[in-house]
Amino acid sequence: MIVGGVAAGMKAAAVCRRRSPDANITVFQDEDDISYSACGMPYHLEDSEEIPREKLVARTAEKFRADGVDVRTGCRVEAVDTAAKRLTVRNLSDDTVSTSSYDRLLIATGARAIQARLEIGDRAPQMLQLRSLGDADRIRAALPEVGAAVVVGGGYIGLEMAEALRHRGTAVTLVEMAPRLLPAFDEDIAARLLQELERNGVTARCGRKVIAARDGQVELDSGDSIACDLVLLCTGVRPNVGLAEAMGLELGPTGAIKVDARMATSVPDVYAAGDCCEATHVVSNTPVWYPLGDIASRQGRVAGTNLAGGEEAFTGVLGTAIFRAFEHVVARTGLSKQQAEDAGFDPVDIAYSAPSRAKYMPASRNLTVSLVVDRATTRLLGAQVDGADGVDKCVDILATAIWAKLPVDALRDLDLAYAPPFSPLLAPVQIGGELGKRAVSA
Known part of the structure; x- marks a missing residue:
């Protein structure tokens, strides 16, 4: 059963x-x-x-x-x-x-969805959540009448729905009660993501909470009101x-x-x-x-x-995750520096930028990479990557290296595919291997 x-x-x-x-x-x-x-x-x-x-x-x-x-x-x-x-x-x-x-x-x-606690009064905007395919049906049915929406919650689903609504021409305000977006990511990554949202017409209100919905608007704890036709509750699970x-x-x-x-x-x-x-x-x-x-x-x-009577073991997780907001992609795998400290490691973090392809190729974009390395063993413990191109390839290589318990300098010697349309001569992860080795040796 x-x-x-x-x-x-x-x-x-x-x-x-x-x-x-x-x-x-x-x-x-x-x-x-x-x-x-x-x-x-x-x-x-x-x-x-x-x-x-x-x-x-x-x-x-x-x-x-x-x-x-x-x-x-x-x-x-x-x-x-x-x-x-x-x-x-x-x-x-x-x-x-x-x-x-x-x-x-x-x-x-x-x-299960975390239920938002807010006061609902007369003539409140339609309030929906997205957890199931049935929820998606209800949202899809409502969208033709939606000119403005408030997305409550700045997690993966909230950010992806903000993008989806903007592409449909809907005015979108994103309300996140945390001081910034993506607390699991480094602050500079969250700041670049916020810039991307604003560049694409999403109004983000961080450090604010929706406390009521009535009269065709939502009310924030700041005293501000936002007129909308739909409130999309993406407050976590x-x-x-x-x-x-x-x-x-x-x-x-x-x-x-x-x-x-x-x-x-x-x-x-x-x-x-x-x-x-x-x-x-x-x-x-x-x-x-x-x-x-x-x-x-x-x-x-x-x-x-x-x-079925077999014998198989689950080998664990790294928490590797990736998502896109408009043209900006962010990804992470393994431990953050704080998580590494909490786990008893002596972590060193290394942040750098590198091109996703040969610099002269029109599709090349800068990647920002952050590595977490254990000083004692030089083992790679975690990574975060963001940019507009090549993020998925980079984070998957790093996740594989972490899974294999490789020392950071082993990244330098990986035999990776190279051709200008696909990669620079030194791939971003190979650059990280050299920089990581220097950092733990300092």
């Missing part, structure tokens, strides 16, 4: 079916949609003709059913008796309740662990479900995967919670293997 039918749950179902052709596999999903790309929803909302809804669905419920996976959409698991190995399930379409028994159970309930807590599953220090390398929980024959559970950071060896689709898929693969 699998509770949850998006990235982790459906990956587990597919892997379990391949490894165990005769197993009875049932997936309960409280939404009408399964196996969709939540990360792709902002781009679908920007241009639903170029990226239609159906392209976000990796595999339909009908295709899973054709392969013998019993997919039950619109069904919410309300309780689990772990002693009796029995689920209580409510069908949301007719409100009937049934029970199902399991041999092994996977909890893949994902993350938390692990969706209500069911897990009721079952008695142990939660970790992050507030997500604690699992071992096999994705097994504290209760026998119960596994967890995806945004509802923790992972172990490869560098710090500490529990972390990163609600990212690629991590959920990898955990689902491991859980599916072990549900």
Whole structure:
């Protein structure tokens, strides 16, 4: 039995079916949609003709059913008796309740949106959030009547939706209660991102909180009001662990479900995967919670293997992440300097700029790179990259180096592809290897 039918749950179902052709596999999903790309929803909302809804669905419920996976959409698991190995399930379409028994159970309930606390009065603008494909449908239906929008929250989804709305011609104000955007990134990266937003017509109000919505506007804690037709709530997410807590599953220090390398929980024959559970950071060896689709898929693969009686271990995470706001791309992997200090390292940080391609090529743009290196071992611990070109290639090389526990000077000797249209003679990561070696030797 699998509770949850998006990235982790459906990956587990597919892997379990391949490894165990005769197993009875049932997936309960409280939404009408399964196996969709939540990360792709902002781009679908920007241009639903170029990226239609159906392209976000990796595999339909009908295709899973054709392969013998019993997919039950619109069904919410309300309780689990772990002693009796029995689920209580409510069908949301007719409100009937049934029970199902399991041999092994996977909890893949994902993350839930943090609800914004604000006063809602008469004639308030329409207020929507973006967590599910159903949410995307509601936003898409509202957009033709939206001339001005307020996006509440400056995380990845909020920033991507600000871009999507601007490309549609909507006036956008982004309100972030933190003093600056992207607190997980260095301040200079956040400052460059803010400049990019403003250059493209997004008004950003950092250090401010929306406290009320009424009379066709929102009110900020500063006393200012912003007129708008739509308030898009992108105020972050938390692990969706209500069911897990009721079952008695142990939660970790992050507030997500604690699992071992096999994705097994504290209760026998119960596994967890995806945004509802923790992972172990490869560098710090500490529990972390990163609600990212690629991590959920990898955990689902491991859980599916072990549900089918196999033996596979999840090898951990670096928290590698990348996103784009208009023409500016930012990415990170591994530990920040502060995180490295907290983990007991003696970190040195190195910041530099380098061209993404040969300087004379028209498409070449400057990349800004920040490396975190352990002084004692010269091991590369973390990196941040931003720019308009080549960020993805650079951060992926650095993530691979961190995963392999390479010393920073090993970057100098990497045999990377070179031709002027694609890379400078010395790639940005190779320059970082030389600068990093000098920094730890000083």
